[in-house]
Amino acid sequence: MRSFRVGFALIIAGGIRLSLRLLGKGATALPGKIAVKIAPRFIREMASGCDIITVTGTNGKTTTTHMISESLRKSGYYVATNVSGANLSSGIATTFAQELRPVRRAVSKGLKPVYVLEIDEAAFAKVAGDLSPKVCVVTNLFRDQLDRFGELLYTRDCIEKGLDMTDALILLNADDSMIAALRKNRESRTEFYGVDERSMTRNNVTDTVASRALPASSDAEYCLSCKRKYEYGARSFGHFGTYSCSSCGDTRQEPQQSVYFDPTKSSSDPGLPLVFQGKDYSVEGVLPIPGSHNIYNAAAAFAACTSFGKIIGDPKLSPIQVAAALSEVQPAFGRMEKIRVGDKSFCILLVKNPVGLDRALSMVASASDADGMYLLLNSNIADGTDVSWIWDVDFESKTMPDKLYVSGERFGDMLLRLIYSGVDTNQLRYASMSEAFVLFEEALSACEPGKCLYVLPNYTSMLALRKFLVGKYRLKDFWR
Amino acid sequence: MSKYSLKICHLYPDLLNLYGDRGNILALSYRAGLRDIDTEIVALSMGQSFEKDQYDIVFFGGGQDAEQKMIRRDLVTVKGEAVKEAVEEGMVFLCICGGYQMMGHYYQEQDGEKIDCLGALNVYTEARKQRFIGNTEYRCELPINDPIIYGFENHSGRTYLGDNVRPLAKVVYGKGNNGEDGTEGAVYKNVIASYSHGSLLPKNPELCDYILTLALKRRFGEDFTLKPADNQFEEIARKEFDSCKK
Structure with missing residues (x-):
């Protein structure tokens, strides 16, 4: 039974949401924030009795959540998920308030409701207990806006705290040594997903001499418990791979569910064939959204859907059906969505931190349709005010498109980053943020027919760009 | 092969690789390259001894607490005396944040x-x-034409300078x-x-050139002068930074 307080909070939250929408605002966090103020037990009561899957980790939360949601929808579920990626407790509360009626309606139509929620790592420590999820997916741990979140181990502690407040099945990335360590003391309810070792290559195989002289920054070269350098059998990217520590014997755990693909094929172009493998099955599918990091997101989403199916006893979430549904997922807002304009297209890849930018650059470098790359860098609070991290990214080993464009409030920093990586200044066009849209038009018109302009903004520059594009090309606004 | 070359030692690059400090190495190398001076970067990590006659510039950056704890011992016992x-x-050193603190006498925890x-x-x-x-x-108190240096700080340590350190x-x-x-920093x-x-050196090209000059004079004699370079883009970045820093 819902308490009076929570009922009252729901009415107020509904009112705030309605007013904000009438004003043309997104209303993604404020209604929930107020609801929790009025009723501190708001999330706990609203979540009670719901089937919930959570996704946390530094990178890939939004895409993984999106992949799980879409796969479950295709399998006949009504999926409630974060309102436009708002992943703090206020956003979670807003989601519950907003989904109350749609969920009821779905149930009356015979659909099974499920909540798939991406949760910020620090917020996870606070809300995981209130949610009592069935499945907790942990994606990875990469440095991310250290001026805001502090150091990586703190982030991991937050995730650990959250996990211990639930009795959920925990799905961990086997290839990330820092995430895999979360299994300790939770072995009985932990399973792993990852990439098949045969699909990994040695890191830096294609790197140029320049980058070998100064290898890219990695987050976990050493075993944190005994300070010995990890040995790797094979690596995929960053610190992901088949690590082992010769001192304490800590080693990569064989994943119960893994993804195999042909490592000689490019993951930047659409349709990379994947094989989803488990103990007693092996099913085929394709990578729904290009990019090597998305292979991990797909592996996580696959594991989440099949494990969830097993827990609630739904035969429709069999490996073969999940693989089919997952293969058809379309990209989410700002994450590799390709938008056609006449005979060419542009594609937005949100880049928020070093590994995100590294993966995006690598993706553009091997995309056969790339004809131009546009980088935008802002330094507002939501972006992190420190832009130093662009120097941690290995630009040196990436092949850049011939036409390069730079803007954002900190375009000067990005300009230097490109020039110091060896880019010819004649290839560069730049503009301050106030002229970012003019430069976008210029870049798009310079793009050859049939080709694609890749746009890599960070968070607030993406919001600004998105707003412009919504008006200009009549794109769907993100909160609708 | 250029007539001139410099060897840059990068201390613990696999552990101290945060906040873009590697940009300093890229800047030294890039700006040396503008003057046809080759640079060789030597990575020196745990367990490897410091060959003090081998390098022209030593770079010592910062890291996260866990990693810095790992290195302190190695720094003191394995490389200490030679450094x-x-x-x-x-020898010319550039030490940033954690590297700066570790060059000092001690670090007192909270x-x-x-x-x-x-x-x-x-x-x-x-x-x-x-x-x-x-x-x-x-x-900046060093003799450089444009003394304004820009950066980004992120530290909980308070550092106090003793005698002989400016x-x-x-x-x-x-x-x-x-x-x-x-005060800021130490010399x-x-x-x-x-x-x-920030990284420090890319946006502060004169400081970068000052460090290069110190090393070049030491290696090739006091008469060595660094050719001027075009700082057009660095100036753009500086102006942009100045307008949005607060």
Whole structure:
């Protein structure tokens, strides 16, 4: 039974949401924030009795959540998920308030409701207990806006705290040594997903001499418990791979569910064939959204859907059906969505931190349709005010498109980053943020027919760009 | 092959690889390249000894607490004496944040525990709860034409300078060494230390050239002069930074 307080909070939250929408605002966090103020037990009561899957980790939360949601929808579920990626407790509360009626309606139509929620790592420590999820997916741990979140181990502690407040099945990335360590003391309810070792290559195989002289920054070269350098059998990217520590014997755990693909094929172009493998099955599918990091997101989403199916006893979430549904997922807002304009297209890849930018650059470098790359860098609070991290990214080993464009409030920093990586200044066009849209038009018109302009903004520059594009090309606004 | 070349030693690049400090190496290498000077970068990590006659510039950056703990021991026991001798002999060092702190006598944790550091610089650091985080502007005390240096600081340590150590700069905006005495960074012989990330050198090309010149004079004689370079894009970045730093 819902308490009076929570009922009252729901009415107020509904009112705030309605007013904000009438004003043309997104209303993604404020209604929930107020609801929790009025009723501190708001999330706990609203979540009670719901089937919930959570996704946390530094990178890939939004895409993984999106992949799980879409796969479950295709399998006949009504999926409630974060309102436009708002992943703090206020956003979670807003989601519950907003989904109350749609969920009821779905149930009356015979659909099974499920909540798939991406949760910020620090917020996870606070809300995981209130949610009592069935499945907790942990994606990875990469440095991310250290001026805001502090150091990586703190982030991991937050995730650990959250996990211990639930009795959920925990799905961990086997290839990330820092995430895999979360299994300790939770072995009985932990399973792993990852990439098949045969699909990994040695890191830096294609790197140029320049980058070998100064290898890219990695987050976990050493075993944190005994300070010995990890040995790797094979690596995929960053610190992901088949690590082992010769001192304490800590080693990569064989994943119960893994993804195999042909490592000689490019993951930047659409349709990379994947094989989803488990103990007693092996099913085929394709990578729904290009990019090597998305292979991990797909592996996580696959594991989440099949494990969830097993827990609630739904035969429709069999490996073969999940693989089919997952293969058809379309990209989410700002994450590799390709938008056609006449005979060419542009594609937005949100880049928020070093590994995100590294993966995006690598993706553009091997995309056969790339004809131009546009980088935008802002330094507002939501972006992190420190832009130093662009120097941690290995630009040196990436092949850049011939036409390069730079803007954002900190375009000067990005300009230097490109020039110091060896880019010819004649290839560069730049503009301050106030002229970012003019430069976008210029870049798009310079793009050859049939080709694609890749746009890599960070968070607030993406919001600004998105707003412009919504008006200009009549794109769907993100909160609708 | 150029007539001139410099060897840059990068200390613990696999552990201290945060806040873009590797941009300093890229800047040294790029700006040396503009003058047809080759650079060779030598990575030196755990267990490897410091060959003090081998390098022209030593770069020592910052890292996260867990990683810095790992290195302190190696720094003191494996490389310690050789690094100290090199400092006394005038080898050029650039030390940023954690690297700066570790060159000092000790680092005192918030709980009062003192962690011995190298003691190559007469400075010491005490941790405080409040972290200094934000954009910075300093007036550099070294003889460079445009003395304004820009950066980004992120540290909870407060560093205090002892005898024989001069501040690198005066604080114009930000906190600097300790937020109390208006100083930022340290200079001792040819050691230059600072709290500035950013990265420091790309946006401060004159400081970068100053460091290159120190090393080149040491290797090729006092008469060596660095050819001027076009700083057009660096100036754009500086202007852009100045307009949005606060």
